[in-house]
Amino acid sequence: MLAARELAFGFPSREVGRGVDFALARGETLAILGANGAGKTTLLRTLLGLLAPRAGRVDVDGVSVASLSDTERAKRIAYVPQQDVPAYAFTVDESVAMGRAAHLGVFARPGDADREAVREALGRLDIAALAARRVTELSGGERQLVMIARALAQRAPVLILDEPTANLDFGHRARVLAELDRLRNAGMTIVFATHEPEHALAHADRALLLADGRPLALDAPDLALTAANIERLYATRVRLVHVEGRRYACVPE
Secondary structure, three states: OEEEEEEEEEEOOEEEEEEEEEEEOOOOEEEEEOOOOOOHHHHHHHHOOOOOOOEEEEEEOOEEHHHOOHHHHHHHEEEEOOOOOOOOOOEHHHHHHHHHHHHOOOOOOOOHHHHHHHHHHHHHOOOHHHOOOEHHHOOHHHHHHHHHHHHHHHOOOEEEEEOOOOOOOHHHHHHHHHHHHHHHHOOOEEEEEOOOHHHHHHHOOEEEEEEOOEEEEEEOHHHHOOHHHHHHHHOOOEEEEEEEOOEEEEEEO
């Protein structure tokens, strides 16, 4: 579904990272971890086609992302950015409906299928009660949930999220992670950036650890996220505590 081939990424004037190479199948989740400035967001933007690769390529369903129009990319890949500051006072319902734009003609209005996709996305994240609220009146955590709902309404087979739980309270964080698990089980391919090793251990099939833009490890989470690797990423001594099955808690020493 989604592959990065010998990918180097960055900006026209500066390379941020290189050496990223992976292929994700349908229904597979990749967690990307790294310290601030390691290149996680720049890598995600390159996977999305928002930044051109400095070398290598990104493919979705065997097709180069660079060759797709904006509309075709939006039908194949949905994106939840790290944060969003709304410029206009759209309602939550209207904001989530924007996720259906790639499925509509230039002058078309949302139809029954589009409205159903919006209702389903709001319900999945338990925010249907916010539908009539203005996004400018919401808290940062509520706006984050609206952005995730907008991406779900898009109904693309690949979902990329940049620190999706960063602004959420404990309950909504658990709800979003559980929803990612359900989407993966339904066949969606998911990539998410996170600072939480536990999220990768519990909710990803593979983990990519970025250190200064280069892969430190790419493997099953319990193999990639060793105490030594986590300490190198974040310059903090840690202890991994076994909880159940393959799940661990990562505790600072």
